[in-house]
Each structure stands twice: as C-alpha cells, then as structure tokens.
Amino acid sequence: MKQNIQGLYAITDPTLTPDEHLLPAAEAALFGGARLLQYRDKTAPPDLRRRRASQLRALCHEYEALFIVNDDPALAAEVNADGVHIGQSDGGIATARALLGDNRIIGVTCHGDLTLAREAAAAGADYLAMGRFFPSRTKPQAPPAEIATLKQACGEFHLPVVAIGGVNADNAPLLIQAGAASVAVIEALFGHSDPADIEAAARRISTLF
Numbered sequence: 001m002k003q004n005i006q007g008l009y010a011i012t013d014p015t016l017t018p019d020e021h022l023l024p025a026a027e028a029a030l031f032g033g034a035r036l037l038q039y040r041d042k043t044a045p046p047d048l049r050r051r052r053a054s055q056l057r058a059l060c061h062e063y064e065a066l067f068i069v070n071d072d073p074a075l076a077a078e079v080n081a082d083g084v085h086i087g088q089s090d091g092g093i094a095t096a097r098a099l100l101g102d103n104r105i106i107g108v109t110c111h112g113d114l115t116l117a118r119e120a121a122a123a124g125a126d127y128l129a130m131g132r133f134f135p136s137r138t139k140p141q142a143p144p145a146e147i148a149t150l151k152q153a154c155g156e157f158h159l160p161v162v163a164i165g166g167v168n169a170d171n172a173p174l175l176i177q178a179g180a181a182s183v184a185v186i187e188a189l190f191g192h193s194d195p196a197d198i199e200a201a202a203r204r205i206s207t208l209f
C-alpha cells in the first residue's frame, strides 16, 4: 500500500462539489486516473462524514486507488481508510499512528520547510506534502514554497514527496521534474462541474507521470 504513493492525488472540496455530486465527481477523477483520493470536508456533520468516507473508500478500492481522510485519524480508523493526511495543527504523528497502526499511511504537511520535513520523516511519516507551489484559490493563505526546496527534499528523503497548491496540467511537469512522486489537486479537477470535464482534467495530469 505504502509503495503506491505515486501519480495524481485528487482532493475533494465541499465548496466546489455539493454533497449530492460528491460521489460522481470522485468517480470521474478516479476514472481519469487518480491514484489517491483524499476526503477533505471540514463542515459536514459527523454522521454524513462517516457515510461519505465509507462510500468513497469503497469507490477508491473499485479503482485500486488509495483512500485518505484529511485531518481526522479517528475517522480514518473507523472507516478503514488507507490513511490520513495531517497538517502541523492536526494532532501529531504519534497520535495518528496510535490510532492507525503501522500499516496505514500518514501524510504530513511540511509547507516549504525542510526542518518540518526532517521532523516528519523522523517521526514516521509515510509521505511528505510540500506546497503551495502556485497561487491557490482553495487555500490562498497557505505559505508559499519554492521548487528548489522540493528538489532538495526529493533528493534528501527516501519518502514520496507530494506537491500541492495551484497545481494543474500545465504546471505539474515542473513539480514532477523536480522529483515529486505525486501532485495533489483540488480546483483544477473539482472546479469543473461536469464529470466528463473532471475525468478529462484528471487524465491530462495522470498521463504526465
């Protein structure tokens, strides 16, 4: 499982995709080649989050893709997700590891900071997420990161590095050439409402790997 952190990493967004369209939108991204899918919803009530996370896990596994829950290791454990993504204020790797065990994936936000990346690697992260590399309307306040730092991280760590922030089919090659194992994408996929357009956008990015 952990060796498969590679390729297009699609991340859902409740502002771009209303709940009633979530499953078809996610399926379009998977059909277009997404290899990982993250459920990122900070606003839905807990029972809906549980239901959608279970449904998305089943969908991802139909496409042999990895299913990751954002922010919430307890939900990831409850729905038997492949892993969790945590940021610097999301509770820490040790807490997530205690809930998820050694076989599940823990991804950690390291912004553009090699010190954070070294700490996450030493604490047992399974992938390091760096970014934002380009302006992002989804998270404009995310601290900017340099592609030179991405290159350095990819050379230093024996862990996959995921690049995020304003990524689309035109700029993803810069990140892949710098060594990113995966690019994480929200708006360039889910900014489309027609599933055929989501699928086409996913395919354009997936074929870059």
Ligand SMILES: Cc1ncc(COP(=O)(O)OP(=O)(O)O)c(N)n1
Residues within 6 Å of the ligand: 009, 011, 038, 040, 070, 071, 085, 086, 087, 088, 089, 090, 107, 109, 129, 130, 139, 162, 164, 184
């Ligand atoms: C793959 C990936 N990388 C980075 C993030 C950002 O996580 P975080 O810093 O915790 O911010 P939020 O996404 O929680 O707003 C991510 N979710 N996924």
Ligand SMILES: Cc1ncsc1CCOP(=O)(O)O
Residues within 6 Å of the ligand: 131, 132, 135, 136, 137, 138, 139, 142, 164, 165, 166, 167, 184, 185, 186, 187, 188
């Ligand atoms: C969650 C997150 N963390 C850093 S940038 C970002 C948002 C990525 O979304 P988009 O692909 O729409 O820029």
Ligand SMILES: [Mg+2]
Residues within 6 Å of the ligand: 070, 071, 085, 086, 087, 090
């Ligand atoms: Mg978070």
